[in-house]
Amino acid sequence: MVTDRVRVVIADDHARMRGRIREALEGGGCEVCAEGAEAEEAVALALAHRPDVVLLDIHMPGSGIRAAREITSALPETPVVMLTHSAEDDDLFDSLRAGASGYLLKDSDPELLADSLRSVLRGEGAMHPRLVARIVDEFRAPPRRRFGRPSPAAAKLSGREWEVMQLLAEGLSTDAVAGRLFLSPSTVRVHVSTVLRKLRVKDRESAFRLLRGE
Template sequence: MNEDPTIRVLVADDHAGLRRRVADVLVAGGLEVVGEAASADAAVEAAERLKPDVALLDIHMPGSGIQAARRISESLPDTVVVMLTQSEDDADLFDSLRAGAAGYVLKAGNAAALPAALRRAVGGEAAIAPSLVTRVLGEFRNPKQGLFARRSPAGAKLSAREWEIMSMLADGRSTDEVAKTLFVSPTTVRVHVSTVLRKLQVKDRASAIQLLKTS
């Protein structure tokens, strides 16, 4: 007899073949797949209509899985959000957790372990890929340097990557230096900074940095 057959899962990924394989693994593990979606908007719509126990979301599907996670977490507090992704990037990991995800599972991991991970998430445990657990613990053990350090109203508006960039700029690094450190273009850094200025409703970097330091 399968364990916990009533756990209902929505699977959202823009790759139909992967959705089917994930659904097969979940059903074989005793879970019920109640719906599928190929984009963030479709995932939110399906979640609101089906009210699953778990919304299993790909991060980089059209419309952003992280945005879908935030919307589902806000509108459906009883639905547990778990990210299923190829990304081991810190910014994706921490942005997902800040958006309300209770789990972060890697597509390259052991597929057979996925049903158990979702059961843990429904049971109130964090379902995070073992290779990433030390990064999360490190953020909490070093709050002055971690991406979770800012729980202020201003800091909470920023994504993990935006906070990372602003921290580097506050340390006196130039746009080019930040870009080289993060392996992105200077234009990408400037775009992130512009987004921060808009979110914080300030006119320049100095004002943004001051606000983040004092709020």
């Protein structure tokens, strides 16, 4: 049953941000029962207070995604919502895989935060509007089909990593891939480096061959 007085645990390593979040939640009729600054503390507070919702930053020490995974495993009836500056696909999809019931951006209207958490408690989920299309695209075009041949190497890559490699394999430059995916060139290079490490190869061509199943 959803009540107006939603009890929330907040975890964010920036004290000023926690203050703004608390103010927004309390202004919306929620009760902040505890605050933490890193992942291990967030898990401990969730277990101790058994709140209605846990609100986590992704990039706090220890990883908010790891905290989400541990909290949803230990407290499956307690929804976790990520509140972050990151709009990166990897963070979004990794959060959902970890069991998060919502993914909100810190530049959202703070007056809507409390109602977003109530939506989660009603089973509706909470998602920043501009991220919904990315989730739809992920399911409409499963990335592991795009090289045209199934490969065991595909299972090691995130959706975004696969998309970057597909575009590079088609002959696009790093800058062109960045423009196509609305990323910075440095982010594209980081994705490529991560793929090479995951596949244990030294160059892109070797990665392409593995991903084609050659």
